Amino acid sequence: MKYIFNFPDIGEGLEEGTIVEWLVKKGQKVESGDLLVTMETDKVVAEIPSPKTGTISALFGKAGETINVGDALVEIEIEGVAGEDAVKEVEKGSDMEAVEEEGAGVVGTLELAGKSAVLSGSAEGVSAAESTDESAKKKVRATPVSRAMAKDMGIDINDVKGTGPAGRVTKDDILNFSKSRTKQTSSSTQKTSVETQNHVDVEPLTQIRKTIAKNMIQSKHNAAHMSIFDDVEISELDRVRKQYKDSYAGNGVKLTYLAFIVKAVTYALKKHKSLNSEMDTENDNMLYKRYYNIGLAVDTDKGLVVPVIRNADALSIKEIATQIQTLSEKARDGKLTMDDFKDGTFTITSYGSIGGKYAVPVINFPQAGILGIGRISKQPVVKNDALDIGLVLPLSLTVDHRIVDGGEVSRFLNTIMGYLADPVTLVME
Amino acid sequence: MIEVKSYDLKDYSIFNSDKKSDFLIWQPDKTYIILGRSNRVTEDSVHADIAKKHGIEIYKRPSGGEAVILSPNTLVISVKLPLHNEIKTHHYFKLINNSIIKALSELGVKQLGNKGISDISIGAKKILGSSIYRKQQTLFYHAVMNISEPVENISLYLKHPKKEPDYRLGRNHNEFVTSLKLEGYEFSFFELSNKIQQSIAALLLELSS
Structure with a gap:
């Protein structure tokens, strides 16, 4: 044998x-x-x-x-x-x-x-x-x-x-x-x-499924999950994206909404440090990280993986878009390495392209929060006291309530929404 | 190409002794550079030209880690003990490091903590690094505490490590490492080693009971 x-x-x-x-x-x-x-x-x-x-x-x-x-x-x-x-x-x-x-x-x-x-x-x-x-x-x-x-x-x-x-x-x-x-x-x-x-097909658990299961349970057991939901009108962001999409494509870069969202989240994390932190219960310390590594939950045919964009605060939107593209391709080709997964400080999960407006995402423990990106849709909105057609992006934010209080969670989400509603501010920072 | 010798410094004798449990707390007689077991290219971790120019001997130890400096201004703590199946390796780091923290606390050192996989820190700075070598039923623990070695000397001989603990946050050796002296503590070798010896002896006794 x-x-x-x-x-x-x-x-x-x-x-x-x-x-x-x-x-x-x-x-x-x-x-x-x-x-x-x-x-x-x-x-x-x-x-x-x-x-x-x-x-x-x-x-x-x-x-x-x-x-x-x-x-x-x-x-x-x-x-x-x-x-x-x-x-x-x-x-x-x-x-x-x-x-x-x-x-x-x-x-x-x-x-x-x-x-x-x-x-x-x-x-x-x-x-x-x-x-x-x-x-x-x-x-x-x-x-x-x-x-x-x-x-x-x-x-x-x-x-x-x-x-x-x-x-x-x-x-x-x-x-x-x-x-x-x-x-x-x-x-x-x-x-x-x-x-x-x-009527039952028995298949052995894959290593990736075991890891997902272990991580999910660890998060649910150790963090106090709390979620908040909101919508942001992103017509201006859509206009900017369309304006630059073709020129980026000419350079082989796909300019997605996600690149702007990563940038907005990074800037918001700089302003709300508790969302970019970790609780060290063994030593009774809070660890506030001065680096911004954004994990992106990627759906692959083998299961969910979360590669990380490192030092996202130092990257331009074009560089972020390039990294998203590279990591997504590596994820789907099964070519991600251990280094691609390490040291994430906050995670974004974008399920809207598949479907679903809101979710209650599970925190990538021991991080303090995870932002869910829902399906973008045209909806009636009120602009300048008049009814208009708006492009609405639903956001779902889950945080570890041990680390972050409710007021700070709302302020963090408001900051992200502010950047996305007025994307010029992303290049003005 | 700089010569790398097989580890045979003072504590090597306890590795090969017949005793199941043993420990040695000692001060090196001169400056040495010690490489971790799997370090294959000395120049990746060490400013080899400077080390060679200064006549610093380089050894490769059986335990892990990248590279460390031993000098008469450091205290080396070497512990040998039988493996207990129910205790995981990282718990051994905690057990032994906590016994050292206890000793230092009793001497009045403040803001001590376990950081990274196997470091002891004062505040956010490293004061001690440790590594482990497991062979069959035996575990060897090896730690170096900085009593008064100028941190600039670490930068002089060692490059920035390829891997670093989260709490290092990219800091260079000068910003990351401290010494008891820099933190305002001045103990005699006897005072320090005696206290640590008592604490580790108590731990070994507890583990053997």
Whole structure:
């Protein structure tokens, strides 16, 4: 069986590390606990032990290369049993135990260590299934052959009552379960079960989906979300954008409303420093950042990603438009690097181009706020006491109410709206 | 090309000793530049020409980080202890750094805090940097505290790091690093090392119980 060992989090919560030195070679036999590789993160060098006994069949990456937590590090060929040999082995009965504790399957299957596994200090390494997967903790004890049989026969081994030593599920248990299931196939209960299975497509979580889930929950658990909504009339902004759009396009730059919004938000953050801050609860400090890195939530077919425009306060609208274009293309081509995501201080999520006027966006924790940009539409507005057709941009702002009070939130949004309603002020600052 | 030696300074003996827990608090006899384990191009981190001209020896340590200066004006704290599976690496930084903060607080140092991954600060400035090397069941912690080394000497020998903690905010060495002396604290080596020794010994005792 091939076992893929992924680079585990070595306990700092960092997302990447550098391969310092390989301590094994392809083809080398290793015991569980033997050191595989020396990895370095920002302040820690750790020698990572093998979680399995077997033969190294592949090393992923060279010394000096940086890899992400969760990326494949080593492939280990674990000695095991398969097919007819497996049946013979189970008949021997006695020497199954050692292999079983490895969680071994049959040759040809591919077992992956969990991408979020935290490296244990133990020489035994850590099984992701043991450390992170609640269901795996309750994994039924069974011989490898009975596991293989159950898999081949489409039986969930957790449903089988074990009669072996310490309640282990044996080959006979699987056979008996299969017979009893056959008898029940015609019953309505079984029919319902099968129908349910047929209506659910099971797909493993991708790393990006796991990261999104972790970040969303972290934000909801740690920040006190509060939202405010407003509309801003942007006919003048639309006029300016149309005026320069073609000349920008001539230089290969797509001038979008978002470039103006990023600029407006950056200037507003300079005036309202609490929105560009972070609460350091461990040390009882507020961290007011004097740099303005704006994260842009980008919808990709793989999921939401938030690359960052750095030092947006120092960039012209044209430079911001260029960066938006570059980051969007990289996001959709899956070419964003870790550096593209780091150190955001405030986030903008623009869902209006897809649809929706208002939302309650989730803060990109530990940032203090996130601005949602809704669908722009023509609406009746009152200008100079007369009814007119206006171009209205809906805004949804969510803040961490631990950090920012309501009055300041309104003043911050008013500042943004002021810039967008009168875009000349964006170049007058 | 400047020579980079394998680390064999005073605390190296505790790395190789048979003891499960040990520590050493010491003052270097002269100025050294110490590179982190994965530092491959010395010139990326060090003003190598100046170091060579001044006869500064450069070593590569087994733990992480980019580069650091040791000198008779710094205090080096090296700790070896067995790994506990349930304690994550960043908690070891916190545990040991907090024991140093406790010692310094008892000596009257104010505005101390944990900053970045593994720094100790006075206000917004760095007073101590640390790194860790994990090998099998053992963890080596290595920290350098600036007692009175002029911060200009750090800029003289070390370049701006490739990576920096959030709280550095792009500041150069002179603006980012401080010393106990610059902050108005003057302790004898004995007074300082004795206090830190008591605090770390208490931590090791707690971890072993």
